[in-house]
Amino acid sequence: MGAYINQHVLNNLFYILVSVFVFYFIYDHGEIFKKRTSYRNALLTACMGFPIILCMKFPIYIDEQCVHDFRQIPFLIGTLYGGGIVGFILLLILLAARSLIYGFEYITAIVYMTMLIATALMAPTFHALKRSNKLSMSVWLTFFLAVLVTLLAIIIADFPVTHSYIVYFILLPPIGMLFIVYIIETLKEAMIMRSKLVKIEKMEVVSQLAASISHEIRNPLTVVKGFIQLLKTPSLPQNTKDRYIQIALDEINRAEAIINDYLTFAKPTSDKVECLMVNEELQKVVQMLAPMAHMNSIEIVKKLEPGAIVGNIQYFQQCFLNLLKNSIEAMPNGGTLTISSRLHGNHVIITIKDTGVGMTAEQVNRFGEPYFSTKDKGTGLGTMVAVKTIQAMQGKLHIESEVNKGTTLTITFPKAAD
Template identity: 30%
Template sequence: MISKLQSLKNQLVVIVLIALLLPSATMLYDIYYASKSDEVLLAETENKLEQITNLVASEIYNQLDKEGKAYNDEELVRVFKSVAVPLTTSNYPGVRLGLYLTDSAQITIEGYLHEFGERLPEEKHQRDRRIYNEAKEGIAAVQASGTPITRLGNTWDDQFLEHLVPIKTNDQMVAVLWAEERMHPIFAKSKHVRLAVRYVVFTVFGLGVCFTLLTLSNMMNRVRLIKDGLLQLQKNLNNKLPELPGEMGQITRAINKMACGLIEKEQVIEHYKRQEDLLAMGRLTTEIAHELRAPVSIIQATAEAMEVSAKDASEMKDFIDRIGQQVDRHNKLINELLEFGRPNPGVVEVFDLNVLINDVLSYVKPLIEKNNILLDCKNTVTGPLLLDGNADKLKQVFINLIVNAIEAMDNEGKLTIGIQTEGDMAVITIQDTGKGIPQEDLENIFEPFYTRKAKGNGLGLAISKRIIQIHGGSIKVESKADSGSIFTVRLPVQNRHTSPVDNN
């Protein structure tokens, strides 16, 4: 199973995240440290304005208390001007001081935030009204809370910081004093620029993520199409992969081209296979004709000799016996050819394999004793071992295998018959201590007409293999020269066998 880290989709996601990590970290760094620098600048300006307002308020309280005069509007304005004018002209240029009288709503302004000529000229009452409109939110907040406040104000082209404090007498607020200073133009512009840059970066970042996910989705869909197409190609090479754009399309075209090449190769292989089948059929026909011609030639020669040489009934009987033997040989060969060419399971019934093997051993017992063979039966199955099939056909198989083993041992040796089960298969082994089978013959002993016996026709093992295959089983051989052979037959137990093969 493919691990998550090996997934193409996950690999691409990791690469995209790494690629987006650097700009994200840079943006977070800018947001954090830019905010800190703004806070430091505002704190310094706020401390400065707070010192100025405290200084002016102290002077107002000191002078009025020293003179012992009441806190009327005229005196407040006079004292305010006496303190504010030198501060704004000499000590703190660029700082503007203002005094708002709560009873009369009169406003007095000293100092300028902008240098001369930076703005269009305006009348005093227009300037006072404009400044009051800029500061009225802070004045209202001080009147409502009765405590000093600091606020950052905005105009259409500027930003300023102001600090406002109440002026009280007998716990009654009579005026609001404030000091304000214009923030450097770079502060306002950089803030707006940073804000705009953040919006742009986050927008681009979001679009990049969406585009990346969309690209990944399209890529994975194309990969899925290729994967499904390959699965279809496994079933049928004529199923072509769909055309895709880009590099994926190059891959699909290469795969389709490869499939076409495989189809052509399969056609060539099939052509050569048909040629080989025809050659094999020709060889088989030649061998069959040779096998059939031999007994016919003998019959013909015997008949000619009988016609010339037979003198009495005894000689005639001898010639007739010879002809009969060759006719029997001829019929046997024809029957074996028919058995191999049109194998069929015959009558299918349920039988006990143990009983079948015992019957086979009883048939071959005289042959075993005649050749001085020691028989050893090893049956590990307790109780009946039921199979479905044709018992007579399988008896023919085991008789053939046992007779071959006896002939291989040449009048001495040990024959071991083993019966056991492995899962749903019955396993029968026939082992001899004979001369064995040369390695170069092992691959061919089940081929028809392949034999090393002087009197054999090479059909016995081929027919046995076909019968076992019809019963849903298999047969194999293990052998070494001068070390004996082991034939292993596997047959499915009752109700587990495969369907018989086509007999045509």
């Protein structure tokens, strides 16, 4: 058998294998092929028709009776995976190529029409099998058809059977089918597994968000419930009632803020974009946070240079409101918050620097995760909103931090076209 495995045999297998990889590469990157079976079958026909022609154009061996090649492998693959229609079109391609390259031979038409009918009938059963059973069926079907059509050729045309014919038409094709079907099934399983992993990751994020939200909202609601029950106490002084009501309102506002952060993260980014001046919008954000900074003994240093970017003003303000608020909360004992913006080539660079508690390397790596926060009562939703907004505006975020020394955030946006 080893004497029959030569460069031409490997070339034929190479043509088929490359066509299989091309099919799955295009199929994996084209949603239309996954949605419409007709498009998928058209792609399969093209990818299996190509190696049929190449196998005949560059055969393994030619003798006086026939041409030896592996054309039956892509022919059978196309029919098994695409059905009778794909097999019929491949039959037309095969006969047309055979006639153009070597001339028409009626026995060839009979042989491959027999293969088409038998394989098309077996295709539905093949699809329902598990991978191991598909491998077995592909081998035995190829071997059975080779023996069947050989007997048919002997009966009809008194076809002489040589050693080369037995090896190249009866023995080697089933082995080639085993190899090709194994590759196809492995690629299919890899694509299915990747799709499942993407769904699992999405569900994991949703479950983590749900758990985080439910936990964070339950806390203020429990406080509200408790104080409402206390308000039922007879002869409660009015100033105590007012204090209880204020605490309940504060907790309701906290729950509302959590929900708003979650909705900002979850809802699609607005299509409304416009040219905005970074220095002007940052100045507005700083003014909103000035009372909070003053209460925490924090000095805000501004170094804002004019610079224009394209984005949604509302989301831009919310993004930097969250980031600056985080920086202020990272300095419970006071400190300095420096915010600057500058032009650098075709980019606008915004820097936020605080002198707060800082973050560890692990905390930096987890910055923006859906359920991670460095604050005792934080949900991590604010940083999620900020990171999502920066990404939506084609920006990049870089973090430098050292524990007990502070954190520096560098956000780079593309400059708006003049």
